[in-house]
Amino acid sequence: xxxxxxxxxxxxxxxxxxxxxxxxxxxxxxxxxxxxxxxxxxxxxxxxxxxxxxxxxxxxxxxxxxxxxxxxxxxxxxxxxxxxxxxxxxxxxxxxxxxxxxxxxxxxxxxxxxxxxxxxxxxxxxxxxxxxxxxxxxxxxxxxxxxxxxxxxxxxxxxxxxxxxxxxxxxxxxxxxxxxxxxxxxxxxxxxx
Amino acid sequence: xxxxxxxxxxxxxxxxxxxxxxxxxxxxxxxxxxxxxxxxxxxxxxxxxxxxxxxxxxxxxxxxxxxxxxxxxxxxxxxxxxxxxxxxxxxxxxxxxxxxxxxxxxxxxxxxxxxxxxxxxxxxxxxxxxxxxxxxxxxxxxxxxxxxxxxxxxxxxxxxxxxxxxxxxxxxxxxxxxxxxxxxxxxxxxxxxxxxxxxxxxxxxxxxxxxxxxxxxxxxxxxxxxxxxxxxxxxxxxxxxxxxxxxxxxxxxxxxxxxxxxxxxxxxxxxxxxxxxxxxxxxxxxxxxxxxxxxxxxxxxxxxxxxxxxxxxxxxxxxxxxxxxxxxxxxxxxxxxxxxxxxxxxxxxxxxxxxxxxxxxxxxxxxxxxxxxxxxxxxxxxxxxxxxxxxxxxxxxxxxxxxxxxxxxxxxxxxxxxxxxxxxxxxxxxxxxxxxxxxxxxxxxxxxxxx
Numbered sequence: 001x002x003x004x005x006x007x008x009x010x011x012x013x014x015x016x017x018x019x020x021x022x023x024x025x026x027x028x029x030x031x032x033x034x035x036x037x038x039x040x041x042x043x044x045x046x047x048x049x050x051x052x053x054x055x056x057x058x059x060x061x062x063x064x065x066x067x068x069x070x071x072x073x074x075x076x077x078x079x080x081x082x083x084x085x086x087x088x089x090x091x092x093x094x095x096x097x098x099x100x101x102x103x104x105x106x107x108x109x110x111x112x113x114x115x116x117x118x119x120x121x122x123x124x125x126x127x128x129x130x131x132x133x134x135x136x137x138x139x140x141x142x143x144x145x146x147x148x149x150x151x152x153x154x155x156x157x158x159x160x161x162x163x164x165x166x167x168x169x170x171x172x173x174x175x176x177x178x179x180x181x182x183x184x185x186x187x188x189x190x191x192x193x
Numbered sequence: 194x195x196x197x198x199x200x201x202x203x204x205x206x207x208x209x210x211x212x213x214x215x216x217x218x219x220x221x222x223x224x225x226x227x228x229x230x231x232x233x234x235x236x237x238x239x240x241x242x243x244x245x246x247x248x249x250x251x252x253x254x255x256x257x258x259x260x261x262x263x264x265x266x267x268x269x270x271x272x273x274x275x276x277x278x279x280x281x282x283x284x285x286x287x288x289x290x291x292x293x294x295x296x297x298x299x300x301x302x303x304x305x306x307x308x309x310x311x312x313x314x315x316x317x318x319x320x321x322x323x324x325x326x327x328x329x330x331x332x333x334x335x336x337x338x339x340x341x342x343x344x345x346x347x348x349x350x351x352x353x354x355x356x357x358x359x360x361x362x363x364x365x366x367x368x369x370x371x372x373x374x375x376x377x378x379x380x381x382x383x384x385x386x387x388x389x390x391x392x393x394x395x396x397x398x399x400x401x402x403x404x405x406x407x408x409x410x411x412x413x414x415x416x417x418x419x420x421x422x423x424x425x426x427x428x429x430x431x432x433x434x435x436x437x438x439x440x441x442x443x444x445x446x447x448x449x450x451x452x453x454x455x456x457x458x459x460x461x462x463x464x465x466x467x468x469x470x471x472x473x474x475x476x477x478x479x480x481x482x483x484x485x486x487x488x489x490x491x492x493x494x495x496x497x498x499x500x501x502x503x504x505x506x507x508x509x510x511x512x513x514x515x516x517x518x519x520x521x522x523x524x525x526x527x528x529x530x531x532x533x534x535x536x537x538x539x540x541x542x543x544x545x546x547x548x549x550x551x552x553x554x555x556x557x558x559x560x561x562x563x564x565x566x567x568x569x570x571x572x573x574x575x576x577x578x579x580x581x582x583x584x585x586x587x588x589x590x591x592x593x594x595x596x597x598x599x600x601x602x603x604x605x606x607x608x609x610x611x612x613x614x615x616x617x618x619x620x621x622x623x624x625x626x627x628x629x630x631x632x633x634x635x636x637x638x639x640x641x642x643x644x
Contacts, residue, residue: 004273007429007477011254014485019251021434024241024441026234041454087467091419092385110232110444111454124466125418128411128458146440146455155436156267156401159464166457168411172326172342174349175217176369181325182377182384183411183458 026147034109034142035191041112045166046179047187055079058136058190062101065188066132069098075120076103076136091125100130104137104189106149113146113163114189115153124160128168133184135164139193194536197543200515201507204346214346215509221342222503224452225553231454232444241441243557246494249432250484256399256432257475263402264473267464274476277307283474284309284391284424285316291422291470293318293388299406299413300324301393302340302497303426303476306519309391321383323412325376332359338513340520341450341499346512380412390416394427394473395496396442400435403463404473407446407456414460423465424472429480430493442496445555449498483531488566492527494556501550501560507543516540523550527563530571538575541567602632 001009035051042049050061055078062079066072073094074081079101085094102121104114114135118124127133143149155161168183179185205211229235249256261271274280280303288296296318298304310320310331322331326343330336332355337343344352353367360379362372392413396405404425406413417423433442447453465471484490502508502522513521518529518537523544529537541564544550550560577585591601606628631639 002273003275003279006275007273007475007481008254008257010477010481011257011429011484014481014490015253016251016487016490019247022241022244022248023435023437024238024245026237045454045457095381095385108455113455113459118466123418125415128414128418146444147437150437150440155398155439155461156263156403156463159267159462159466161461162414163455163459164457165455165459166409168409169457170325170373170410171451172324172329172344173352173369173372175221175342175345176349178370178373180377181373181410181412182323182380182415 024147026145032144034144035139037109037144038107038112038142038191041109041165042189045112046169046177047112047166047189050188050190051193052190053193055192058192061188061190062099062134066099066134069132071097072099072101073097073126073130074101075122075126076101079136085122085126087122089123091123091129094123094125094129097126097130099132099134100126100184101134101136102127104135105141106152107137107142107189107191108144108146108149108163109142110145111165112189113149113165115149115161115163117153117161118158127162127164128183130184132186132188133164133167134188134190136190136192139191142191194517196539197511197515197517198539200517201511201543204512204515205510210346210348211510211512213348214512217345218503218509221451222500222553225449225500225503226452228448228452228454232448238441238445239555239557242445242496242555243494245433245438245441246556248434249430250490250493253429253432253484256434257429259399260397260402260432261475263400265402267402269402269463269465269471269473272472272474274474274478276478277476280307280426280474280476280478281309281312283472284426285313285318287422287424287472288313288318288389291389293422295319295321295383295387296389296391297321297323297383297387297416297420298327298391299393299408299416300327300343301391301426302337302519303393303428304391305336306478307426307476309426321380321387323380323383323416324408324410325373328376328380329355332356336514336519338521339499339502340497346514381415384415384419387416387420389422389424390420391424391426392417394425394431395446396439397427397432397473398434398436398439399432401463403461404431405439405443406460406462407443407458408460409453409457411458414458417462418466421468422470422472423462424474425462426474426476429475429477430495446496446498449500449553449555479532483528486531489527489531489563491558492524492531492560492563494558495524495528496556498555500553500555504549504553506545506547506549511543516543523560523564524558527558527560527567530567534571534574538571541565541571599632599634602634606632
């Protein structure tokens with residue numbers, strides 16, 4: 001008998017019966033200023049927050065905040081990087097990227113988690129290997145809770161997708177918080193109205 | 194095997210360290226409380242999480258098959274492992290098939306449970322743990338002492354010393370910022386050189402065949418996106434039915450673990466990247482046996498947040514190594530007897546049964562009740578020490594007879610304070626509070642009954 005059959009048989013003879021499917025439908029999310037709540041979540045997580053009205057302003061924020069960034073990869077329309085990224089590129093070539101600018105698809109007010117799918121990244125490693133990360137997200141794409149976010153996205157639509165809520169961080173040495181463990185040393189969240 | 198009490202004595206020998214450990218984990222517990230209070234439907238979420246897991250346990254075979262079918266359709270190779278040994282062999286076979294000599298790992302308590310690292314190293318594979326805490330304990334040749342904070346038993350000076358020896362930081366450097374920066378450089382090189390990456394799995398989603406991995410450091414993603422081979426090791430109980438259930442568990446997980454609203458990265462894997470290979474190994478290793486124990490099957494609902502450890506008055510003072518099991522603390526003490534009742538027979542007794550673990554558990558496992566039930570199983574199987582048997586029998590007799598109880602209460606309040614401290618293990622680090630002059634019964638008759 002295969003291991004698969006052995007495990008399934010063992011489960012069948014061990015499992016309890018008479019229990020049905022469960023789900024959770026929270027009441028309507030509390031009304032409140034979603035962007036304000038989102039902002040405070042971003043700041044609490046150690047990110048920087050900017051609220052702007054158009055892509056020109058986004059460009060200005062980025063060139064001000066990341067004046068010393070030389071290698072810049074931008075996935076956001078209207079914001080130019082210093083180099084192009086192609087699907088056939090070896091991900092290792094991204095090791096010298098100073099700044100990645102990506103487009104956030106859904107933002108969650110309660111925890112600042114921002115959904116980004118593979119289709120917006122070209123290379124999955126981009127928002128991790130870059131020394132700094134900027135996410136541009138539209139105000140209308142901010143929802144209250146993770147329940148609302150999962151209702152808006154389809155997690156299996158692309159091969160990979162990620163909620164990013166903060167810069168890379170660790171507290172593994174005596175619980176001292178250090179920003180910039182392996183991934184980006186900073187995260188700027190830019191909300192466009 | 195060493196008893197919990199013996200292990201605890203060793204940890205407690207270093208008083209300042211055990212005090213720091215106690216205070217630090219309690220602080221994490223307080224951060225958890227603060228995070229919980231920001232979620233108005235917290236108790237509803239706990240109830241929902243527990244009910245979803247009830248469904249998972251009752252239909253585990255169906256959900257695993259659904260998961261396998263969807264994952265296979267997504268181009269993922271699904272393997273099954275009855276036990277740790279088979280899991281380890283699967284990993285080695287995959288690495289050999291792809292001619293891999295170097296493997297980077299993100300945190301996986303399951304691979305600790307399977308003792309994967311020593312097995313791979315014996316077979317010529319270089320294994321690099323990439324979670325900072327795990328890298329630290331790997332340098333020291335130790336297992337993690339906590340499932341979320343692997344190096345919580347260490348002080349920064351010790352970490353500075355091992356970093357000086359292993360990665361050449363300045364002698365005496367113990368600044369967490371500097372040490373983390375050095376580890377960043379060291380591990381970045383490992384990520385860029387690796388041929389394969391292994392991750393754990395926080396949640397597997399039956400309907401989509403995908404899985405979710407949560408980290409703060411981003412180490413899981415750095416590894417898997419730079420390597421052509423990704424292996425995900427997953428305990429069979431990590432299945433959840435639908436994508437929407439992720440919201441329930443993710444709202445609970447990080448808040449319970451560290452007091453964060455969510456981890457920095459919550460990565461969802463469904464298909465291998467173009468030109469890459471993705472494997473999932475589904476591991477039983479005693480889980481189906483635990484499923485067959487009605488009193489203990491709920492332990493399989495655990496999502497490995499570590500909240501029960503942070504709150505436990507015994508864990509906080511005795512440290513993770515005192516348990517001698519991969520998962521320490523209250524949850525480990527109800528999981529481990531399933532694997533080896535004799536070796537782990539002291540663990541269910543390493544508790545005050547205060548119930549704090551059950552109170553903080555995000556999936557509402559009745560941990561302290563299961564601890565009590567394991568005690569009964571263990572006492573039946575292995576008996577108790579002669580002293581404990583005699584004392585329990587005597588206590589039973591005293592409590593059964595009101596007259597004898599009254600007499601004992603009167604005599605004990607005079608005699609007990611006269612006992613030398615050394616004879617009372619309770620008094621090893623505490624003073625006995627002064628005895629009241631009268632018993633509650635005397636007080637009650639005098640003040641209440643007479644009126």
